[in-house]
Amino acid sequence: MECGIVGLPGAGKTTLFNALTGGHASIVPGASKPNVGVAPVPDPRLALVAKYVETRKVTPATITLVDIPGIDAGGGAAKAGPLLSHVRQVDAICQVVRCFDDSGAGRSIDPIRDIETLEIELILADLQLAESALDKAARPARSGDADAKARAAVLEKALEALNDSRPVRTITDWSQPQQAIISSYGLVTAKRVLYVANVGEDDLAGESEPVELVRSHAASSGGEAVAVSGKLEAELAELDEADRLEMLEALGLTEPAIGPVARGVCRLLGLAVFYTTSPKEIRAWTVSAQATAPQAAGVVHSDMQRGFIRAECYSVDDLVQHESEKAIRAAGRLRTVGKNSCIRDGDVMRFLFSV
Ligand SMILES: Nc1nc2c(ncn2[C@@H]2O[C@H](COP(=O)(O)OP(=O)(O)OP(=O)(O)O)[C@@H](O)[C@H]2O)c(=O)[nH]1
Ligand SMILES: [Mg+2]
Known part of the structure; x- marks a missing residue:
């Protein structure tokens, strides 16, 4: 399973990426390349299987994360398009929304403004991609090519939503072949979204008003939301297992952020987990439920x-x-x-x- 991390500049994407993957990607602003990393999905059931079935190796399911540089307000498709090219093939999107105080940089906390600002940029980039794809399909469609006709019809329907400032994922009545066509274009707004409210150290439980706003936005748009402190999690990821558990407990947290993030993505994508066993390896796999x-x-x-x-x-x-x-x-x-x-x-x- 693959997930793209998107958000406005400075929302804490790379910090979260490092926390989830145990990576050390540089957090200096203005990066131009994506970071790609793999995180094992924590799974208490897998540990139970390994407790009762003898084996040499236990392999968890994994989630591949692609962290792209921040997409600026008003950058337009010319700027966002090339950045988003790195997340066209992922299964789902994690949108990092800043809920921590960044007033030092002159930025107020306003998660809904930030969510909507980013969404406009994503819609503009998808508009450009869908329009040029429609241009390509139009001529063969006119000369009777059935495949091109089907693609043109799907793109026209997607463009209707995008021109109306609606993400493509709000279209829910695709037929199965149409769904396959729309997926093949990798439109970012067609993907399901996990909103990650990046909270400050003063709201680790995610109970502040900005986080509530993110939750209700997610609920009303068919998405999911989790609250995570990227910065604290990145520090936790640096500790060895025993120290990490001790610090988690001291902070009143039950598990590192990869747990709720991975479960959120599984729920969004409607995934189930199954296990295979052999004397060589016990392994967890994800598949559509x-x-x-x-x-x-x-x-x-x-x-x-x-x-x-x-x-x-x-x-x-x-x-x-x-x-x-x-x-x-x-x-x-x-x-x-x-x-x-x-x-x-x-x-x-x-x-x-x-x-
Ligand atoms: N207080 C606080 N600061 C954070 C948190 N997460 C990130 N930061 C800080 O915010 C700044 C930007 O973090 P990054 O992880 O680089 O943000 P980004 O979204 O990857 O930024 P770009 O890639 O430039 O768009 C850094 O100085 C981080 O230390 C957080 O949870 N709490
Ligand atoms: Mg970054």
Whole structure:
């Protein structure tokens, strides 16, 4: 799963990126290149699987983060477009919204102003991309090319929203083929948004009014919101595990920010997690919660999807209760699922296949 980090200059994107990935990207303003890093997704259920199933290696699911330089108000598509080219292919967007005091730099706290300012820039950049894509599709569409006609119709509908200052994600009645077309263009406003309210050290619980404003904005626009102190989290990421846990507890926090951020992105994208086990490796995978068993197999290996026969599954809860795969089988709790079954979040799965 991939997530792009966007926001106005100085919102704290790179600080958050460093905190989440344990990276050391420079936080001097005016960077021109994106930072790319990978963060493991914390998962208590994976730890439980590893507790009961013997293995040599435990591999969590990961989230790839792409931190791009700040997009300025009034920069226009010419400025935002090249920056956004780095996040066209990601699955979701994290929009960092400054809720910490930056009055030293002469900036007041006004998260809704900031959210709307950035959104205008994103809409302008998408407008330019969609218009030029429509230009390209128009001629073959006129001469009867069915594929180009379908693309032109999708782009026209997207442009109608953008011209009306609405993000493309507000269009919710795409057919499945149309959804595939719109995704292929990588319009940033077509992606789901996790708003990250970057709070100061005086509001670690995220209870201040600016954070509430971000939450209600997210709720009313089909997004999600989490409150995180990027600066504090970046400091935490520098500590070793024991010191980090001690400091988290002293601050009244239960876990580092990657937890709520990763869960927020999973909820936004409607993802489920499943596990595979072997003596070599136990591993967590993410897949659409609507996926069938063969589609889940395809996340592990395309051969497993192609040659899918059936899958044997059990829940992590069953594993905790029965303490071994053998005992689960003996208790009749092992389920066999076929090609048309949907997966269940939190299942341990073994795929039987033949190619
Ligand atoms: N007090 C406080 N300061 C923060 C926080 N997060 C970031 N900052 C400060 O804000 C400044 C900008 O942080 P960056 O992480 O570089 O922000 P950015 O959004 O990546 O900025 P650009 O890439 O230039 O757009 C730095 O001086 C940070 O130390 C925070 O949670 N609290
Ligand atoms: Mg930055």
